[in-house]
Amino acid sequence: MTRYIAQRLLILPLLMVIYSFVIFLIIQAPPGDFLTAYVATLASSGSSISADQIAALRHQYGLDQPFLVQYFLWMQNLLHGDFGLSLEYQRPNADLISEQLGLTLALALFSFVLTWAIAVPAGIYSATHPRSLIDHVLTVINYVGVATPNFMLALILMWLAFAYFDINVSGLFSPEFVDAPWSFARVGDLLFHIWLPGLVLGIAGTARLSRIMRANLLDELNKPYVVTARAKGMREWRLVLRYPVRLAFNPLVSTIGWYLPALFSGSLIVATVMNLPNIGPLLLRALINQDMYLAGGILLIYSFLTIVGTLLSDVLLALLDPRIRVES
Amino acid sequence: MPLTRIAIEGAVNQQTPLLQVRDLRVSFQLDEGVVRAVDGTSFDVMPGQVLGIVGESGCGKSVTMKAILQLVDRPGRIDTGEIKFLRSDGETVDLVKLPPRGAMIRQIRGGEIALIPQEPMASFSPVHTVGDQIIEAILLHSHRWEQGGRKISKREARKITIGLFRDVGISMPEQRVDAYSWQLSGGLRQRAMIAMALSCKPRLLIADEPTTAIDVTTQAQVLALLRDLQVKYNTAIIFITHDLGVIAQMASYVVVMYLGRVMEQGPVDAIFHAPKHPYTRALLRSIPSMYGQTRVALPVISGTLPHPFNRPPGCPFHPRCADVMPACSVGVPRLMPVGDDQLASCFLHHNEAEPV
Ligand SMILES: Nc1ncnc2c1ncn2[C@@H]1O[C@H](COP(=O)(O)OP(=O)(O)OP(=O)(O)O)[C@@H](O)[C@H]1O
Ligand code: SF4
Numbered sequence A: 001m002t003r004y005i006a007q008r009l010l011i012l013p014l015l016m017v018i019y020s021f022v023i024f025l026i027i028q029a030p031p032g033d034f035l036t037a038y039v040a041t042l043a044s045s046g047s048s049i050s051a052d053q054i055a056a057l058r059h060q061y062g063l064d065q066p067f068l069v070q071y072f073l074w075m076q077n078l079l080h081g082d083f084g085l086s087l088e089y090q091r092p093n094a095d096l097i098s099e100q101l102g103l104t105l106a107l108a109l110f111s112f113v114l115t116w117a118i119a120v121p122a123g124i125y126s127a128t129h130p131r132s133l134i135d136h137v138l139t140v141i142n143y144v145g146v147a148t149p150n151f152m153l154a155l156i157l158m159w160l161a162f163a164y165f166d167i168n169v170s171g172l173f174s175p176e177f178v179d180a181p182w183s184f185a186r187v188g189d190l191l192f193h194i195w196l197p198g199l200v201l202g203i204a205g206t207a208r209l210s211r212i213m214r215a216n217l218l219d220e221l222n223k224p225y226v227v228t229a230r231a232k233g234m235r236e237w238r239l240v241l242r243y244p245v246r247l248a249f250n251p252l253v254s255t256i257g258w259y260l261p262a263l264f265s266g267s268l269i270v271a272t273v274m275n276l277p278n279i280g281p282l283l284l285r286a287l288i289n290q291d292m293y294l295a296g297g298i299l300l301i302y303s304f305l306t307i308v309g310t311l312l313s314d315v316l317l318a319l320l321d322p323r324i325r326v327e328s
Numbered sequence B: 001m002p003l004t005r006i007a008i009e010g011a012v013n014q015q016t017p018l019l020q021v022r023d024l025r026v027s028f029q030l031d032e033g034v035v036r037a038v039d040g041t042s043f044d045v046m047p048g049q050v051l052g053i054v055g056e057s058g059c060g061k062s063v064t065m066k067a068i069l070q071l072v073d074r075p076g077r078i079d080t081g082e083i084k085f086l087r088s089d090g091e092t093v094d095l096v097k098l099p100p101r102g103a104m105i106r107q108i109r110g111g112e113i114a115l116i117p118q119e120p121m122a123s124f125s126p127v128h129t130v131g132d133q134i135i136e137a138i139l140l141h142s143h144r145w146e147q148g149g150r151k152i153s154k155r156e157a158r159k160i161t162i163g164l165f166r167d168v169g170i171s172m173p174e175q176r177v178d179a180y181s182w183q184l185s186g187g188l189r190q191r192a193m194i195a196m197a198l199s200c201k202p203r204l205l206i207a208d209e210p211t212t213a214i215d216v217t218t219q220a221q222v223l224a225l226l227r228d229l230q231v232k233y234n235t236a237i238i239f240i241t242h243d244l245g246v247i248a249q250m251a252s253y254v255v256v257m258y259l260g261r262v263m264e265q266g267p268v269d270a271i272f273h274a275p276k277h278p279y280t281r282a283l284l285r286s287i288p289s290m291y292g293q294t295r296v297a298l299p300v301i302s303g304t305l306p307h308p309f310n311r312p313p314g315c316p317f318h319p320r321c322a323d324v325m326p327a328c329s330v331g332v333p334r335l336m337p338v339g340d341d342q343l344a345s346c347f348l349h350h351n352e353a354e355p356v
């Protein structure tokens, strides 16, 4: 087991190198560069810049270097923990990202926990009471949850909150706390505001997860070992939790890997609509303006989270399932 | 008192039966229609007796056994019937009347009636060690092991489990308790299952085809083991199989089932040497040599098994019966005494039909 984890950890740097190359390829792929985009923006606002100035800037940013040279320079800096300078904001990318990363992570984790806390019990109830009234109600809610785009849900909820309760639920903070330094009051304010975006971001996942839980558990409940456990004289709810739920859970655990990064990237539209301090809009802007080192940095963090998430779910799965643990 | 009951009680000796199944009916309400899996089955199990049940696949053997423990899967349910069980305190309870999740049936399950399920391969949870699952059973019914009213601990339960493993012939029991079921061979898994069933000293053991999934040599060992244990603890056993050879080795009394009904029952000698029912005769005729082979799958009888939704009217066997008469497709023959100690449901031997 320890060896298995160690092996996986050793591959991690290699994967990161491969990912970084692919990312660089992709952010370089659109025609032109930051400066062409910059010139276009200037032109649309009526001002202009001389060709000489552009050439000078291009040289200064290293944009005139061959692709591979640019990549190696980028990697070299990254290895020293330097994410480079944002071409657009003229500030260190590391600062720009870390300003958003904390809250993005907090929101993602919150909605992740909320998703599991709702989906798993709901799935268990549905599977143990199939075709009951509550099962049917949950099924309908789930279909609506999967089918409603989350930004629309966000708009509806925001409108309801504003129209009927007169509260403004956009953002993660009340206006007076947006730029305030961290304090207990600010954390409290965050906890008050995080529910709605957390729910909006998690609702589709919750619906999907509880459907999976229901289907898995229904399968497991038909397995002979459940009859064995009943024939021992166990209490029904105890045996359901101890045996079939445990087994129905395993396939869910392997979804954690892709679920975590999906929460980050999936939040773009919602974050824009709800005005959340979130990494999604930052990435979108960076991509539009071809602010390539900023975009690259964010994408690298996404990839890192994906790899870590996968590793995490593999380790969890091995811990839960002796069939995997013993074989690895 | 219904006729069948008088008939059955007259046919066996005066001892009180451990288990009396009377006119049991279990059906499954499916979207496609109703499956009458058990359709009026009656038999007795005497204390310490080995009762063999034979019948083709799908004739309702497993469903009958699940009904005894109130374990019929959704959407199945027990429609009517009685299952009287003589508890260890001398009380007789009707298991059909007990709430399936209530305390009393849970005491009886595992504690007084144990089940060796039909699929030994999948009958242990793959993510818990076999030892854990057996220890759990012992702790659930720990009063059956207590000495002087003292609760037994988990460590003692583990010791008991190791002892049971030794009893059922599992080598290296100390290591095997910590194994997962998929780490054990088929034979070992079956032995572990038997150990679990015996773990609470049941008075009735239901073995649902305990030897189908294992090879011939192991099969013989498992059968010998069950016989030894039966003698040692005087446990009554209901032994279900397709294999008439195994019945001949194991059972003292035989019940022959067809489409959820008992066709014939009687002592093993009478059934093998003087079968009364055409179905039993057909079964026996098609075995080449009864004692020559250990494993004989139930022989093919002319005609096909009717579709579960499409039960024939009258005698369930009449579309395939060689001796069929006009009356056979009208009334359902009852299970009645035939000869000294046998019962058969066939109009060749009596004229009693089930009330419509
Ligand atoms: N869960 C279920 N849902 C629907 N029908 C069922 C179910 N379980 C059993 N049946 C039906 O009940 C009938 C009897 O099944 P049962 O399992 O008792 O047969 P069996 O005699 O044990 O056969 P085998 O020798 O193959 O084990 C079958 O016709 C089957 O279709
Ligand atoms: S009742 Fe008729 S059909 Fe049925 S077994 Fe007897 S003779 Fe055959």
Ligand SMILES: [Mg+2]
Residues within 6 Å of the ligand: B061, B062, B063, B118, B208
């Ligand atoms: Mg069966």
